[in-house]
Amino acid sequence: MRSSLRVVPLLPALALVVVLVLAPAGSAGASSSGPAATHRLTAAQLSAGAGHACVSTGGPAPTIDWSDLHNPVLAEPAGGVKDQAVVWADGRWHLVFSYVTEDPSGPGGIRWDVATATSTDLVHWSAPDPWPAQPSVYGVASPDIVRQPSGTYLVTYQSDPGAAPPSSDAARLYYRTSTDLRHWSAPRPLAQSLAPAPADRMIDGAFVYTGHQLLLGFKYSSPTQPDVFELASSASGGPQGPWTVVGRPDIEVDGGTVENYEFVRVAGAWRLMATSNNLDQPWLFTLTGHPDLARGWLSWSPGRQLTVPSQSFNTGPGLSSIGFEHANSAFLCDASGLPGHFVYLFYAGSDELTRFDGWGHADIGVARSTDLVHWQAPPG
Numbered sequence: 001m002r003s004s005l006r007v008v009p010l011l012p013a014l015a016l017v018v019v020l021v022l023a024p025a026g027s028a029g030a031s032s033s034g035p036a037a038t039h040r041l042t043a044a045q046l047s048a049g050a051g052h053a054c055v056s057t058g059g060p061a062p063t064i065d066w067s068d069l070h071n072p073v074l075a076e077p078a079g080g081v082k083d084q085a086v087v088w089a090d091g092r093w094h095l096v097f098s099y100v101t102e103d104p105s106g107p108g109g110i111r112w113d114v115a116t117a118t119s120t121d122l123v124h125w126s127a128p129d130p131w132p133a134q135p136s137v138y139g140v141a142s143p144d145i146v147r148q149p150s151g152t153y154l155v156t157y158q159s160d161p162g163a164a165p166p167s168s169d170a171a172r173l174y175y176r177t178s179t180d181l182r183h184w185s186a187p188r189p190l191a192q193s194l195a196p197a198p199a200d201r202m203i204d205g206a207f208v209y210t211g212h213q214l215l216l217g218f219k220y221s222s223p224t225q226p227d228v229f230e231l232a233s234s235a236s237g238g239p240q241g242p243w244t245v246v247g248r249p250d251i252e253v254d255g256g257t258v259e260n261y262e263f264v265r266v267a268g269a270w271r272l273m274a275t276s277n278n279l280d281q282p283w284l285f286t287l288t289g290h291p292d293l294a295r296g297w298l299s300w301s302p303g304r305q306l307t308v309p310s311q312s313f314n315t316g317p318g319l320s321s322i323g324f325e326h327a328n329s330a331f332l333c334d335a336s337g338l339p340g341h342f343v344y345l346f347y348a349g350s351d352e353l354t355r356f357d358g359w360g361h362a363d364i365g366v367a368r369s370t371d372l373v374h375w376q377a378p379p380g
Contacts, residue, residue: 040151041149041150045211046209046210048211049264051209052146052264054086054335055087055335056088056089056090059091061338062093063338064344067379068380070123070378071311071366072364072365073378075363080100080356080361081128081348081363082329082364083260084097084347085331086331086346087145091120092118093119093121096116097117097364098112098114098115099114099115100112100141100359100362101113106139109357110357110359113131114131114143115130137159138159149209154175154176154207155175155184156190156206157174158171158172158173159171170200171202172192173205174189175190190205195220195222200221203259204217204218207239208263208270210292213234215263217272219257229248229258229274231294232245233246248298249297251274253305254279255278258276258283260275261273262274264332264334269287279321281320281327283303287300306372308326308330308367309377311349314347314365316353322353325349325362327348328347328348328362329347329348330345331346331347333345336370340370341370343369346364346365348362348365350363
């Protein structure tokens with residue numbers, strides 16, 4: 001998710017974080033039956049990135065009629081949609097995303113929710129279905145999902161998104177779990193000891209289960225510390241922690257840090273998909289440190305900016321992130337095992353940044369590539 005303050009090697013396809021439709025929260029007794037029933041993952045499977053696939057196995061494979069697609073693939077007249085992630089499961093695509101709408105009672109006259117939608121063809125989508133309001137926070141956003149060693153799914157997300165500082169609500173991380181992707185546990189705080197002061201800001205949480213450890217990437221700031229990308233490790237190997245800061249990955253883009261993190265494993269190496277904190281562009285990095293060591297995750301390649309086609313919905317006057325959004329909060333979905341061998345990139349775009357308290361009326365687009373260098377937008 002973009003910061004509240006705006007400042008102006010050829011890689012193989014990626015297998016990415018599993019994200020599925022979320023049913024109303026607070027339904028703790030999740031069923032173990034149904035199409036999304038879970039099975040334990042071994043350390044070897046986790047090391048190979050099994051918890052991060054965006055196309056599930058065991059059911060019908062998706063088919064994508066590219067000629068039927070038209071950007072944006074998801075646009076809502078009453079709200080902006082962004083911070084998206086997508087997965088194919090149980091015969092349909094499931095999208096989870098940040099959903100910003102007008103709310104005169106909220107900071108800036110807006111409200112942030114996490115919402116979901118489904119589609120069988122990436123063309124026709126169900127209406128956005130926001131999560132029920134979470135007690136004690138004003139709005140939630142920026143969801144991400146991984147599978148735990150138990151096989152259950154875990155959603156990370158944040159509170160208080162987009163409110164101009166100082167805010168009456170703290171920006172903190174939370175998580176929920178599910179065994180069937182329909183019934184979800186109540187919200188639980190995530191690593192909040194790492195942001196102890198009331199004015200600390202901790203957002204964009206993303207897990208990575210390596211098979212040997214559980215790590216958490218997040219963006220941190222405070223009144224005396226500008227935005228930084230930090231990494232923490234769980235001593236218990238579970239989301240309950242306790243959590244210890246490992247350090248700050250050696251990544252800098254356009255004079256700043258990165259955000260909207262996704263950790264993925266492909267072609268024998270771990271990767272990071274992220275958005276530049278300045279100018280909101282999609283960047284891809286490769287881990288150069290040892291993946292079995294927590295501090296190994298601080299060392300990354302210089303990275304590559306992905307070149308996303310410009311269209312009317314993601315182009316506007318001025319500079320990206322100042323006058324418009326070109327390809328914010330990008331999410332890679334590896335479908336290279338299917339006919340065509342494509343990797344799909346889902347991203348948020350907007351032709352202005354005046355609506356919704358300056359965040360813009362964002363829509364979600366898609367592009368595809370076979371080499372992660374040359375990207376094609378739908379012809380429709």
